[in-house]
Amino acid sequence: MKLKxxxxxxxLDERIPSHAELEKLELEEAGERPxxxxxxxxxxxCVGFCVGLGNVWRFPYLCQSHGGGAFMIPFLILLVLExxxxxxxxxxxxxRLRKGSVGVWRSINxxxxxxxxxxxxxxxxxxxxxxxxxAWVMWYFFNSFQDPLPWSQCPVNExxxxxxxxxxxxxxxxxxxxxxxLNTTPVIEDSGGLQWWIVLxxxxxxxxxxxxxxxxxxxxxxxxxVTSTLPYLVLTIFLIRxxxxxxxxxxxxxxxxxxxxxxxxxxxxxxxxxxxxxxxSLAFGGLISFSSYNSVHNNCEQDAVIIxxxxxxxxxxxxxxxxSIIGFxxxxxxxxxxxxxxxTLMNAFDLPEGxxxxxxxxxxxxxxxxxxxxxxxxLQLKTCDMQTFLSQGVEGTGLAFIVFTEAITKMPxxxxxxxxxxxxxFCLGLSTMFGSVEGVVAPLxxxxxxxxxxxxxxxxxxxxxVSFGLAIIFAQGSGEYWxxxxxxxxxxxxxxxxxxxxxxxxxxxxxxDSNHVLLSHDIHxxxxxxxxxxxxxxxxxxxxxxxxxxxxxxxALVIPAVALFRLIRKRCCATEEKHMAAEPLYSIxxxxxxxxxxxxxxxxxxx
Amino acid sequence: MLAGVLLLIxxxxxxxxxxxxxxxxxxxxxxxxxxxxxxxxxxWNESEMFxxxxxxxxxxxxxxxxDTYNITNILVCNDTQRVSFVFVVTSPDDxxxxxxxxxxxxxxxxxxxxxxxAFLLSDMTLEFVGIPPTLAxxxxxxxxxxxxxFGVVIGAVAVxxxxxxxxxxxxxxxxxxxxxxxxxxxxxxxxxxxTALSGLGGKEGVYNQTFSNDNRFTEL
Numbered sequence: 001m002k003l004k005x006x007x008x009x010x011x012l013d014e015r016i017p018s019h020a021e022l023e024k025l026e027l028e029e030a031g032e033r034p035x036x037x038x039x040x041x042x043x044x045x046c047v048g049f050c051v052g053l054g055n056v057w058r059f060p061y062l063c064q065s066h067g068g069g070a071f072m073i074p075f076l077i078l079l080v081l082e083x084x085x086x087x088x089x090x091x092x093x094x095x096r097l098r099k100g101s102v103g104v105w106r107s108i109n110x111x112x113x114x115x116x117x118x119x120x121x122x123x124x125x126x127x128x129x130x131x132x133x134x135a136w137v138m139w140y141f142f143n144s145f146q147d148p149l150p151w152s153q154c155p156v157n158e159x160x161x162x163x164x165x166x167x168x169x170x171x172x173x174x175x176x177x178x179x180x181x182l183n184t185t186p187v188i189e190d191s192g193g194l195q196w197w198i199v200l201x202x203x204x205x206x207x208x209x210x211x212x213x214x215x216x217x218x219x220x221x222x223x224x225x226v227t228s229t230l231p232y233l234v235l236t237i238f239l240i241r242x243x244x245x246x247x248x249x250x251x252x253x254x255x256x257x258x259x260x261x262x263x264x265x266x267x268x269x270x271x272x273x274x275x276x277x278x279x280x281s282l283a284f285g286g287l288i289s290f291s292s293y294n295s296v297h298n299n300c301e302q303d304a305v306i307i308x309x310x311x312x313x314x315x316x317x318x319x320x321x322x323x324s325i326i327g328f329x330x331x332x333x334x335x336x337x338x339x340x341x342x343x344t345l346m347n348a349f350d351l352p353e354g355x356x357x358x359x360x361x362x363x364x365x366x367x368x369x370x371x372x373x374x375x376x377x378x379l380q381l382k383t384c385d386m387q388t389f390l391s392q393g394v395e396g397t398g399l400a401f402i403v404f405t406e407a408i409t410k411m412p413x414x415x416x417x418x419x420x421x422x423x424x425x426f427c428l429g430l431s432t433m434f435g436s437v438e439g440v441v442a443p444l445x446x447x448x449x450x451x452x453x454x455x456x457x458x459x460x461x462x463x464x465x466v467s468f469g470l471a472i473i474f475a476q477g478s479g480e481y482w483x484x485x486x487x488x489x490x491x492x493x494x495x496x497x498x499x500x501x502x503x504x505x506x507x508x509x510x511x512x513d514s515n516h517v518l519l520s521h522d523i524h525x526x527x528x529x530x531x532x533x534x535x536x537x538x539x540x541x542x543x544x545x546x547x548x549x550x551x552x553x554x555x556a557l558v559i560p561a562v563a564l565f566r567l568i569r570k571r572c573c574a575t576e577e578k579h580m581a582a583e584p585l586y587s588i589x590x591x592x593x594x595x596x597x598x599x600x601x602x603x604x605x606x607x
Numbered sequence: 608m609l610a611g612v613l614l615l616i617x618x619x620x621x622x623x624x625x626x627x628x629x630x631x632x633x634x635x636x637x638x639x640x641x642x643x644x645x646x647x648x649x650x651w652n653e654s655e656m657f658x659x660x661x662x663x664x665x666x667x668x669x670x671x672x673x674d675t676y677n678i679t680n681i682l683v684c685n686d687t688q689r690v691s692f693v694f695v696v697t698s699p700d701d702x703x704x705x706x707x708x709x710x711x712x713x714x715x716x717x718x719x720x721x722x723x724x725a726f727l728l729s730d731m732t733l734e735f736v737g738i739p740p741t742l743a744x745x746x747x748x749x750x751x752x753x754x755x756x757f758g759v760v761i762g763a764v765a766v767x768x769x770x771x772x773x774x775x776x777x778x779x780x781x782x783x784x785x786x787x788x789x790x791x792x793x794x795x796x797x798x799x800x801x802t803a804l805s806g807l808g809g810k811e812g813v814y815n816q817t818f819s820n821d822n823r824f825t826e827l
Contacts, residue, residue, distance in 0.1 A: 142753035142760075156742045163742070197753075204761055211767045219771065343639075350687040353641040457775065 007508050015107045016097065022296045025098065033098075034217050034293050041221040043303065045290055048228035048431025049281050050311045053133065053400075056428060059279070060319035061395030062271050064255050067262030074263065074272035076312065083276045084308045086499065089506055090282060091300035094291035100442025101285030104292075108505055114562030115501050116443050118494060118555040119285035123439030125490040125551065126284070128467050129483050130436065131209065132474040133397070134429040135201040137422050139181055140401065142201070144418035151176035152409040173406045181401070185477040188485075189541055192477015199475045206468040209430065213437045213460045217293055220434045227427040227434075232314075234424035235321050241417070242324030251327015252320060254390045278491075279311060283498040286435030289442040322399070329407035330389035337384035344379055400425060437463060489548050494555040501559055627684035630695050632705045634715075635736040637691040643732035651690045655726075656683065660694075662722050663715075667696060667706070670714035675699035712738050 017025060036042040063071045097104045102116030143150055154167035154175060162168070167175035178184050185192035212223040242248045262268050281287065291300060335358075342356045345368065356364050369376050394403060408417045441459050444450065450459070474483050627633060636659075641648045649655070660681040667676040676699050685693045696706040715722070715738055723733055730740035 138760075139753070142756040145756050146752045156745050160742055160744070161739070200757060204757060204764070207761070207764050207768070211764050211771070214768070214771050215775070346689060347637065347691075350689040350691060352688040352690070353639060455775070457772065 044224040044228040049435030052432035057399045059315040060322045066268040067259035069256040069258035088304035090287040091291040094288035100289045102443040102446040111563040114559035120443040121555040127436035129486040135205040139201045141422035188481040210464040227431040245328040247331025248324035251323040255323040283495045284439045286439035490551040493552045627682045633695040637734040639732040666714045666718040
């Protein structure tokens with residue numbers, strides 16, 4: 001089906017280099033523009049960008065809550081229909097137009113530069129809070145080098161008569177997360193001051209990121225050999241470890257038990273679409289940038305398909321590993337709960353040990369209830385339900401920092417497993433951050449806001465430094481609430497709008513023949529926080545709405561704002577020549593052509 | 608007479624039982640041997656009870672520093688299948704007087720780990736109802752281990768940054784030197800000879816026809 005509609009786009013052919021020009025450009029740029037050392041680096045970087053924390057702590061939860069094995073059907077269908085085309089689109093425009101996100105949109109139509117700027121802003125804001133999560137991961141990693149692990153038992157109170165009361169009422173893992181790590185305040189208005197240990201971890205995270213991104217893809221290309229491959233190794237180790245633990249199979253069964261009725265539920269499809277979209281890190285501008293460093297003859301369609309498949313398979317693999325460990329934890333909890341109840345019963349009725357076991361527990365319960373109901377009521381036995389334990393806190397930070405850490409404390413050699421697990425999370429997060437930083441640095445270079453002669457190191461250093469400075473807000477007592485805010489509003493709505501604009505721009509303004517993309521219009525609350533233990537819902541104060549507007553509105557509004565700005569400037573400004581002289585031309589071909597008298601065929605006419 | 612004698616014989620144990628059963632100064636003890644030892648669990652019998660009474664007597668001796676405590680001072684009652692019972696401690700000087708609860712609690716607390724070890728049990732499996740176990744002292748580190756790891760990582764990162772920046776600087780310097788060196792070389796050759804030969808770019812020379820075989824001109 002050929003789309004007949006194509007909006008008028010004057011000067012398009014002058015802005016888009018032809019294939020012959022591209023060949024020439026490739027040879028000339030060989031020294032100046034960064035290039036991938038080999039295809040493997042490019043693939044590993046893209047895989048690392050796409051495979052992130054969401055594959056580990058969002059997908060397994062979605063899979064289990066939307067009918068287990070049945071969720072694979074919408075997920076895989078939307079992977080093919082939504083993920084592959086959008087990925088191919090970004091790779092194609094990057095590779096063909098050989099610029100970062102701002103340059104690419106300027107080439108397609110200068111009025112669309114706003115899309116590139118919006119991508120940059122979103123990359124910046126998402127990078128800010130994403131690296132904070134990495135800082136939390138690093139904090140846990142630093143604390144894993146001791147035995148016993150600090151979250152395995154409650155700390156003792158001052159006079160050593162008992163445990164700290166806050167810890168006793170919840171659990172050691174909850175206490176360590178909410179008190180020792182975050183030191184959360186009750187409400188977002190209560191800032192709670194800066195938590196110096198989190199500031200240190202943030203500093204560590206940002207400097208480590210800067211080291212890896214120091215010279216752009218020159219350094220990240222080397223770093224991804226480790227950060228993109230290590231998670232798979234660790235997942236395999238955990239799989240082997242998990243399968244040898246008691247109860248792991250029940251976890252996997254719980255994950256994959258299909259419930260085909262869920263397919264009739266529209267929210268299943270919406271969640272699958274959203275997961276595919278966010279998982280591919282589309283609309284950040286990073287993928288466009290990465291593919292622009294490729295050779296012109298690279299087969300980007302094949303790359304898109306390969307990366308989509310890898311991303312999908314990684315999600316499923318991670319889900320299996322996670323749920324085997326969750327199954328183990330749930331079984332341990334269930335056994336503890338049952339043993340506790342059995343002990344209570346034995347103590348109350350002075351029965352010899354071994355009389356009540358797991359097998360005759362239920363019959364015994366009934367017998368006792370009928371014979372001595374009064375005493376039975378007094379005992380207040382806990383309800384031990386396996387399903388509850390399996391569905392506790394299984395997404396987001398709750399999964400990583402509460403459920404999984406608890407499971408690790410129950411394994412032998414816990415510090416080793418803890419170190420491995422947090423190294424894996426760190427690598428997953430860091431490789432995504434590479435794309436995020438690229439999504440900010442490349443547009444900055446294209447926009448020519450900062451002096452040209454500044455080396456790449458200064459650009460990356462500046463971005464990391466400014467982000468670190470602003471991310472200090474997440475190191476406050478109320479930092480977790482701010483992070484949830486950013487996660488819900490900075491990363492969700494603007495990305496959908498940008499992706500929509502990308503699609504429309506390429507389809508109607510650039511002119512592609514057919515477009516089969518299915519886009520989910522769901523404004524998805526990609527909230528990382530899980531209600532575990534059950535938190536009170538508090539309403540946001542009014543000034544939060546201003547923050548939300550800044551987070552979501554500004555990137556989205558930048559798109560029409562920039563178009564309007566250019567329109568006004570075109571109408572009002574005096575001469576076109578003054579324009580052209582002012583426009584910095586930094587591509588070699590431009591430099592070669594400007595002094596020539598004949599500028600008929602190969603001129604770049606900025607509009 | 609006989610009745611009186613019989614009474615005298617049977618009174619102490621009866622009195623003892625009353626002392627134990629009705630007393631406020633007694634403690635209930637629970638043992639969970641099977642939970643603790645599994646297959647290696649020993650059976651609870653009179654000898655084990657004897658051991659228990661003697662360890663308690665030992666604890667009392669240690670705590671009060673009086674060597675007069677004997678096994679007869681520890682009275683036990685309410686034996687159940689659970690393996691739980693109640694015990695009281697009588698004063699060595701006066702068998703009818705009971706030692707107050709607080710003193711017994713103190714004695715047990717001080718020597719709990721000795722009592723535990725005698726029975727191969729732990730604080731969880733040998734329970735004195737009403738005497739919570741003293742918790743282990745928290746481990747106090749001179750430097751927190753996380754700070755040490757943090758220091759190592761930051762050190763590595765700093766080394767990495769310095770190394771990469773130095774390599775960039777040295778690369779730029781080498782590039783500059785190379786550019787300067789090349790231009791110098793060109794000037795040198797021109798200056799050196801000052802002849803047309805230099806323009807040939809250092810090749811072997813011009814083919815001088817004077818000394819060549821010019822058969823091609825003279826052959827007929």
